[in-house]
């Protein structure tokens with residue numbers, strides 16, 4: 001229900017801390033069509049977006065629970081005409097706010113408006129270091145030029161320049177050019193994040209997963225740049241996120257299910273992570289329940305909390321307090337059972353699925369154009385099955 005209120009099971013709450021991060025996926029609308037988007041494949045059939053008052057009520061309830069960080073995401077959050085108003089409301093509530101954007105639809109005027117409304121941080125994503133590949137991946141001929149202009153405008157407005165590049169087999173060999181571009185733009189932070197294989201990226205995984213050789217080369221290039229930038233006194237920081245498909249132990253995804261992260265999707269469905277919608281678990285909606293009930297008492301948020309739900313090999317594993325059995329979404333996508341150990345773990349009986357994916361990555365792959373791009377038409381086709 002979209003109003004603050006207490007739940008009936010207050011006594012159970014001390015066992016679980018409050019949500020600290022709120023991710024507001026304001027919309028699934030987006031002018032781009034990246035084939036690695038983490039939005040659900042069936043986004044085209046999702047319900048009506050929450051309106052301005054409903055979002056502000058969500059922010060108010062989450063803040064009352066203890067959330068301190070608020071990310072505005074999507075889709076492309078800039079397509080929401082009320083974004084400035086939402087930023088202002090979040091600032092009033094005392095959040096640290098972050099806008100995660102493709103830069104499409106951003107203008108110098110909007111940056112100033114958001115700055116005045118109290119926005120703390122802007123992250124602009126790029127697809128590649130050269131115009132042709134960037135625009136091909138984005139599905140827009142204007143994307144690269146617009147992103148360059150907006151990255152500069154963000155910095156000119158007094159924000160640190162935070163750039164995000166999703167890397168995959170089609171651009172990871174150009175990681176040196178990507179870093180050169182970031183240095184030329186005078187970026188402060190650069191996130192070089194290899195695809196995480198959920199949503200559209202999972203659909204396109206065979207065409208996106210880099211080979212181990214590509215990955216190792218990229219790591220060595222990034223390390224060489226770090227050394228050089230430090231020697232030159234350049235403050236640009238490079239953050240490299242490698243794909244867990246080449247690890248032997250899983251990541252402690254979301255720092256544990258329902259532990260600190262709370263995502264609210266455009267139609268008000270609340271999730272413990274941005275990809276959980278694809279799981280065969282019923283998740284609550286903020287139109288029907290208070291956030292306090294959703295966070296502390298709902299079935300969906302409690303489904304994989306703690307350790308009691310774990311089968312072997314996680315149950316008796318002495319690493320479970322560090323990795324929580326890995327990622328529930330990845331376990332479901334790869335095994336059909338979200339309670340299984342994440343197959344990234346070499347102790348998982350399904351680890352061969354990861355080994356198969358690594359072997360597939362060594363095969364010649366079709367061109368970028370053969371990927372399935374994230375757009376309404378493709379989503380509707382997928383919905384029809």
Ligand code: FES
Nearest residue numbers: 253273327328329
């Ligand atoms: Fe959903 Fe890991 S992405 S639990």
